[in-house]
Amino acid sequence: MATLDDAPEGAPARGGKVLVKSYGCQMNVYDATRMADLLGREGYAETAEEADADLVILNTCHIREKAAEKIYSELGKLALEKRAREAQGREMKIVVAGCVAQAEGEQVLKRQRAVDLVVGPQSYHRLPDLLQQARHGRRLTDTEFAVEDKFDALPQPSRAQIRARGVSAFVTVQEGCDKFCSFCVVPYTRGAEVSRPVADVLAETQRLVEAGVREITLIGQNVNAYRGADDEGRDWSLARLLAEMGQIEGIDRLRYTTSHPVDMAQDLIDVHESIEKLMPYVHLPVQSGSDRVLKAMNRKHTAADYLDIIARLRKARPDMALSSDFIVGFPGETDEDFEDTMALARAVGFASSFSFKYSPRPGTPGAERDDQIDEEVKRARLAALQALLEEQRQAFNAATVSKTVDVLFEKPGRHEGQIAGKSPYMQAVHVSGAADRVGRVARVEIVAAGSNSLAGRLMDEGEEAKA
Template sequence: MDLNTIESDDIGTAAGQPAVRATAAKKVFIKTYGCQMNVYDSQRMGDALAADGYTATDAIDEADLVLLNTCHIREKAAEKVYSELGRIRDMKAERAIAGREMLIGVAGCVAQAEGAEIIKRSPAVDLVIGPQTYHRLPDVLARVRGGEKIVETDYAIEDKFDHLPQPKRAEVIKRGVTAFLTVQEGCDKFCTFCVVPYTRGSEVSRPVAQIVAEAERLAEAGVREVTLLGQNVNAWHGQGANGEEWGLGRLLFRLAEIPGLARLRYTTSHPRDMDDELISAHRDLPSLMPYLHLPVQSGSDRILKAMNRRHTARDYLALLDRIRAARPDIALSGDFIVGFPGETEADFEA
């Protein structure tokens, strides 16, 4: 999926005068790989770049800045990035011959996992920025224009959401009546097959007030369906105004009170974090859609243990019974890994 971004004029000075001369607008092309959170992150990167004077383009060869927002969940996805970088490198060389600059950036989970190795393999890349630091994009780009090659993958001390500009209302309207909203990032489960704890870090939950404010802005701009996102979204926790501890179920009840929000969804969940209050939300909230994606990965307890899933097949089936009892019309989906190392025919048939 390709996501675009934003446009404005650069302002120059002439002969030391404060008067200005309009120059060509800077254009950015963002290509997004992978999950819904990457789509959300690309939109927020676009918002940050809009505030820095960039405009969107659908044409990669017109872009002054090309950003690849990458996925590292599978090896093939990572290799696709290097293939794409080879193609963009040739475009960059052609633009340089014509006297036009093209900066190349790699963001997302491949950036976080491989860091400076990306520039070693693809020297045409100007910047590498991880998913926790993309709020620094304008500052990083200023350093790149000064001749540096930047790798910015340290986990930020500051909350990136406190430093990201809000999207313009017109931009939200253009995106349509559905929207993603990240409420939680990272994972502490350390399943043996999964790279997420190493690319997205440990579990971090956004504050209640921050989430509610963003949801209210989306609703005011005409959004009618919001999907809450997290690598392990039902591990979200926060504090209400009175200091009371909230889980995702309580948050959904609060978001359901926002005028205009007709439909709520969330993804992706872990069976171990599916608590009673969240199940009750499926029973009691008409706006919470009757759908749940709940990965199980294997029906074999031996393989589940090898995966470090910390639940059994029986635990999972009992949980499904509780969910269906609360919401009989719910649609369920899941993920299964076939051919996990050591899996036997008996494990497969379990």
């Protein structure tokens, strides 16, 4: 597989400057990084400034109506910028990638004339060729499903690119979804569940670790549905893959996201006890606490099933922290159903959560229902749930004060002499310390909890001063 290791650091941009703006989930963040890697190989330099970019890629999310509409409003602004540049004889290309591209395809080209190229999540490895065609004035759409091809053709970053991105990295192991929750477009935009072969995952991980990465998060739409084949054609579960990765020298931390309750197998729960490097934090979306609503959502689990999984996770790792996704106001949700959701949240006590009002997505069964919930009711329920979840998040952070936790330092802090990192429970932590600690794990006593981060003190500071 071609790599960028020969490309000199800071080489001039042969292809111009590219801005990749990502929306939505971590899969999109990962895809955006891979697109930047691929274009880096073509001589493009990354920029964070729209004004500098010759090529702007919007890597879009279609999960909520609002998210899709935001893309069209962003495209409207980019169209104005493109016209202004063209008036000065300068070029600007606009690409729409991700799930809006997949779901709406040619509609995007019709709705916004300034868009040059629409490319789906399974086709972006063909970007250089597609851009070449767009350069010759063709406006085109490429949204074919070919996930296996995509895994084969995933562009690999150079060591310089890996180092620039820090000590924590994502590795995609699975794409797509077979679950068909009745509110969700993902099975239609990302296709069926496909797992990446074991050898490819291990090779990418090894490469990241050699370039200085210390924390790997395995990602997939349904990451715990992972069934990747090994060289002998045997399928590995996510638990087996994590156990293998736990042996890799140089990895300090392992995580995985996003999981579905029905795929939370006992072997995966068990590895939380046996693999020390596997962090005690799991994102496990429940969406609702009402069995009636869960059934209507086609979630294939009950509230009791979910609570049972949480109990087993906590048995395996008593300090396990949980986060979740919630949707309020699904069609037909009654006050009683909503109270069940509040009761489930109270029963678990989440460290962090994402919660949204239901918004109908065209083409999904939920959107067809005629018992949609009034906006005002949804707003009130969401406010009540978010107040509870925020209270739980603050309580979780406050409970960390006076405790000692391991922190993986990721970058300099906002203030001089400060460094910042993450606790095992995904909390942002900052301490006074030297920048050469970035990339290492250290014991930290948490001394205060702010609204979004924790302040700590390095436990070995005194010993270092004495040495």
